[in-house]
Amino acid sequence: xxxxxxxxxxxxxxxxxxxxxxxxxxxxxxxxxxxxxxxxxxxxxxxxxxxxxxxxxxxxxxxxxxxxxxxxxxxxxxxxxxxxxxxxxxxxxxxxxxxxxxxxxxxxxxxxxxxxxxxxxxxxxxxxxxxxxxxxxxxxxxxxxxxxxxxxxxxxxxxxxxxxxxxxxxxxxxxxx
Numbered sequence: 001x002x003x004x005x006x007x008x009x010x011x012x013x014x015x016x017x018x019x020x021x022x023x024x025x026x027x028x029x030x031x032x033x034x035x036x037x038x039x040x041x042x043x044x045x046x047x048x049x050x051x052x053x054x055x056x057x058x059x060x061x062x063x064x065x066x067x068x069x070x071x072x073x074x075x076x077x078x079x080x081x082x083x084x085x086x087x088x089x090x091x092x093x094x095x096x097x098x099x100x101x102x103x104x105x106x107x108x109x110x111x112x113x114x115x116x117x118x119x120x121x122x123x124x125x126x127x128x129x130x131x132x133x134x135x136x137x138x139x140x141x142x143x144x145x146x147x148x149x150x151x152x153x154x155x156x157x158x159x160x161x162x163x164x165x166x167x168x169x170x171x172x173x174x175x176x177x
Contacts, residue, residue, distance in 0.1 A: 011056050025072035028075050030070065031069050037119075037121060038149065040063055043060045053110075059122050061113075061125075063148045064148075066087075068081055086147040089119070
C-alpha cells in the first residue's frame with residue numbers, strides 16, 4: 001500500500017484532503033479499508049475545536065465499516081483478510097477503576113478512533129481487532145457505519161427506561177459535559 005487520501009483537520013477551522021502514510025497494524029490490530037463513514041456532530045465539534053480530547057492534526061471519522069485488509073500477528077477474534085466489519089470506535093484502557101467495574105464509557109484513559117487517534121475519513125485505518133464486529137452478509141457498508149450511532153441510541157433508550165422504572169428522571173450523563 002502507498003500513501004492514501006484522508007480528510008485532515010490540522011487545526012480548528014482548517015480541514016483539507018491530503019495524503020497520509022498507510023497504517024501498519026500493531027500486534028493486536030487489524031487494518032480496515034473504509035467502505036463507509038458517517039459524519040457525526042462530534043466530527044463538526046472537532047473541526048471547530050470544541051471537543052477537548054482531540055489532538056491536532058487528526059483524521060476524524062468514528063462511525064464506520066469496511067473490509068479487513070491486514071491482520072496483526074496476535075489479533076484476537078480470528079479475523080482474516082476479507083472479513084467485513086463494523087467498528088466500535090471506543091478505546092478503553094481496561095485497567096482503571098471504571099473499566100474494571102465494567103464501565104468503559106467512564107474510562108479514566110478514554111480514547112476513540114477518529115476522536116483522539118486517527119479515524120476513518122481515510123481510505124485505510126488501523127484499529128484494535130477487539131473493537132471489530134463481523135457484519136452479516138446482507139449488510140451494506142453504509143448500514144454497518146450506522147451500527148455505532150444506532151447502538152448509542154438503543155443504549156440511551158434502555159438507560160432512560162431503566163431510570164424511569166427506578167423513579168429517576170435523570171437522563172444519561174454526557175461523557176464530555
